[in-house]
Amino acid sequence: MAVPKLFSEVPMLDTLVFATVLLPFLVAAVLLVLREQNVRKVILVAMAGVLILASVAMLRGGAFILSPAPLYDSLVTLGDFVILFVVLFVGFKRKNQIIIWLTSAQIVGLFWLDFFMVHGHGKTPAFFADDLSLVMVCIVSIIGSLIAIYGIGYMKEHEEHLHLAKSRQPRFFFFIVLFLGAMNGLVLANNLLWMYFFWECTTLCSFMLIGHDDTEIARKNSERALWMNVLGGAAFLFALIVLQHTAGTLSLQDLLARGPELAVAGGAILVPMFLLVFAGMTKAAQAPFQSWLTGAMVAPTPVSALLHSSTMVKAGVYLIVRLAPIYVGTYLSNFIALFGAVVFLGTAALAVGQSNGKKILAYSTISNLGLIIACAGINTPAAITAAILLIIFHAISKALLFLCVGTVEQKIGSRDIEDMRGLYGVMPRTALIMILAIATLMLPPFGMLMAKWMAIESATGQFLIMIMLGLGSALTVLFWARWAGTMLSAPFGRPAPEVQLPSVRLPLVILAAMAVGASFFSPLIYTSLVAPVVAMYYHGTAYVVRLGNLDSPTGVFIIYPLFILLGLGLYFAVKHARKVTAAEVAEPYMCGEQLKVDGKPGFLGPLGLPVAATASNYYLDQFFGEAVLSKWINVIALAVLVIMLFGGAL
Template sequence: MDLNWMMAVAILLPLIAGILVFIIRQYHIRGLIVILTAIALIINSIFLMLHGPDTYTPTSHYWGLAITILDYAMLLFYIYAGLSLKNWLVLIFALTQIIPLAYWEFGMGASKALEEIKPAFVFDHLSIVMVLVISIVGSLITIFALRYMYDHEHHKEIEKSRQSRFLFWLVMFLGAMNGLVMANNLLWLYFFWEVTTLCCFELIAHDLTKEAINNAARALWMNSIGGTAMILAMIYLFAKGGGTAELLTLESIIKAGGNQAMLLLPVALMCFTGFIKAAQFPFQTWLLGAMVAPTPVSALLHSSTMVKAGVYLVLRLAPAFAGSYLGIMVAICGAFTFFAASILAIAQTTGKRVLAYSTIANLGLIIACAGINSPLAIAAAILLIIFHAISKCLMFLCAGTIEHLVWSREIEDMEGLAEKFPVTTFITAIGILSMFLPPFGMLLGKWLALESVFAVPLAAILFVIASAATMVFWAKWLGRLLQVLPRLGRKFESLSLSYSVPLWLLVLGIFVVGIGVAPVYQRFVSFAVNNVVAATEAFAAGWNIVVPSASVAAGGTGALIGSFPVWPLYIVFGVAIVLPLIFVTIKPGELRPVYLCGEQVGGVDTDEWITTADQKAKLQLGGFYWQGATGEGAVNPWFYTVSIALLIILFAVVVGVSL
């Protein structure tokens, strides 16, 4: 396919489809458009992968003009939003963006130089990995959203349907993300960055409750701080480039960055922008607040878009801080978020908040890997991006499905889900196990990260504690789902196709990409790693992942640093869990009541017992959350203090080096 068309489909098609679904208010036609767009995006992303790295600059100058106009339109809208919501933080941070931007473009005359930047888009293998993740995982979410939003509005008995509007923002989001990961011109990167912020704001506010609007405003002002930092970085680069656009592309920063200490400050500012988008401490609250939105939004924000833009930018800039103290500070900041969010997740009673903290934690892990910046760490980071997108997307879609089955997001209300909805529970269990246990991809990524982390020992210590906390909060949640009474004869529930197709496809994805991780790495991810850091090692041997030592990589013989036999471990998983799941059966006569000190009332499957004064009482069990030790009230003051201090140290180090 022609490159023009591929770019158009990746970036503009979602926008056009979004406008179409906004206009056409008929459920089935709208659904068809979304499904066709999803298919087109997926096929297009595969074509793009086959096409390979390239550069692209639109021939018409009007695109540059359109982007400039839309930039100001968005910022004016933020000002309007700030004024109408009476949210001064939104207003202030909209002004801190628009005033420097206008002064820079017109006062300092940068707009002329910006229009001449070539190439406007550069996509290498890292971009292609991101486009695939966005197009495939993101598209599945839009399909899931079709039925979900229908049920959502029915349950809430909303009279005037706002589904069209919702789908408009949701579908358009994918186009903005595709543009973001391919943009080379910093102003265009900034534009797509702002579009994702805007989509995020609109989607969080969708339900128009007071809480939704407040949380949307918080997401907006926090990300506007990031936007401000990016504008400052651009102005600094413009000034350092002697009033030319020479340094205003990602390519040139990456090329020059490693050698020029003065470029560390703008790189640090842009990493800071990425931190905010990736909801790193102390900016985690916007992503937690985003939970009020309908679940497809959370799924999209957490798996393939928005937060992944943050980690993408840090990863993209990794060559520019290689070997500097900035890199070490990025690693420590990321590792601290991984640690803090994992600890906080233990105390959460709401399913979606557990997922949110887990996302924040994993993003911290990815950012830490980017900071460590060795070939092994970068390989870990990119694999984690891929596997996290699949697994976390599945988890959110499961959370959404469960929410529409039990109409609650509380983990305690999911008690005994295995009894009522065995199919959903099965898929959720796969999702949970794939988040933290071997042989699944997330664990593979974490294992690679741990094998590389000794370069920054402080991060290593945070990693291992976080890793242990991760096991606790996932197992605890899964445990609540599994609790059943001794009873046989469960019926499988039937789910709408709009739910079940994305769910099963993601389960399939976990296993296919998981088992095939070594070939996928060798043929595909290794090139993306090479785009970030020159890797001489091959981390895959046949179907297995291996970590060779430096002497082996140099062509000599020597010992391995580590090895991960992939398919043998999937066979172990099959023998340990899948086969028993299929073949273990129990007969009704084998069932017994649980041990209640002989105080049971009635038959086998009863959970009533005789309590004090011979009263009958229903047995009630609850989960442990240890909120006194790991709750937000107990630990947040510490976590905020440390994370703010870390950011201050980060900038102090950078300014110290730059001066």
């Protein structure tokens, strides 16, 4: 395995780590006490700029190891206990016995681990980064910063809609910025005790942000998110106790270097691996824990976008993918692949039965995370390549879609896709960006389809998993195509001009450009960022870039010829569409004399009464409804988890 550069070899590394991890904590504290709105805007934009520039500079610097001053170890230990006691207080306040007992167990376990087992953290480097960590820092810092900027304009309208006497934006942006710093710390952490601290930070931030509006439904869903993530946090902590006892180290770098050796030497290493993977699954809202993420839709849109795209749930799959080289070739790995495939297929089917735009985004997010977990379980160079690319492309496109849905909801008062019929006539710019975002999730030559192709191809030889991945991908096309088609299905004339605040419009445009640009430069992303990580841990890569295309022994993904065809198709479609005049637009025949009913298309029905025409998609609730599928998906996923524990870990 390649050895990362030492701290001394990377110029200004301490400054970059400070800017991406510690600075957001400090800025968050300032935002909490700051009441001047214009100053808050300036600080947020400046913070976003620093995060973006620092993350890009860190990526250019390459892999590293860094040990801050010993004082920070004490601060992290103190922070762990502060967070746990805050969560315990919430448990008593909400009278939630699950939170109380799980948090109490963590307090006892952390005390034992910190003061009787580890005897100081100083010998373990706090931070270690390879290209996977650095890619995650860029995802968190760039996409998260754009979401924070979007929140400036969004929260203004959101609070006007709620008619608040006193703005809650200081607390809101405190947790948003704190979230970004915690996520950067999490993906850079080498000392697993440091990772545990940042892990619990994200749990607390998500609880506060989901319950931000302080309505009854917001409180209920935030509490559910808290206890499910506290369960994952307990699994994480007790994994560290077992790891310290069996492997004698909490250094992620050491574990990755010794992983196969530890797995072969004895199955005991698989017990903490299962617990850490389980923690990742709860954080990633995998079945049977998906309800916390679907419930999080009650939060303001920037929160939904942050949880689903660049933070929180990505922390879960990051941990599972990060640990994959340790459990490669084990029974645990096979069960992880099966679990991910089940969730991918099941939640894709649940998304088919939804008309609520945010619920479609929620279930499709859980589904894609399941696909990433399946790739981690398949655990070959091709599968890990697919997993990392899925993380990158999904983060960009899903953040863009969430922000679009929030913008549309504030304009038309609905997030139901049936109410988005003919959206281009009302919000032409946002409608086109939404359609572009959907296209990047389902069509060639965009990166998501390429990564799904890699995932399915990597499952060759595992027939059941390959079939589930194929069926899940087909269902994905169904609900994305239905949504895009709905927005363009109503006849319209000249679209109305769309007015947006710059803080809303700019993130949408930048993310749209990133979604297309990342796919266009996917061969470069693969060769410079993904292939080195795969080669480091798997001693080889699965794909070769030839003439800008990704080639493997089983097939080739053509990129630039498809981009040319897509561009030509778009050019001729727009050219011919502009030639169609209003007189040539004919409404569909409705089995009777056509007329206008309240200004909308209709026809003369029975008894000579006017009937308004309505159009709607089929959602096939009898097959894809939540009431039909959720129970069975949860039962199957739970069964696989139990088998994974007793068959894989033991």
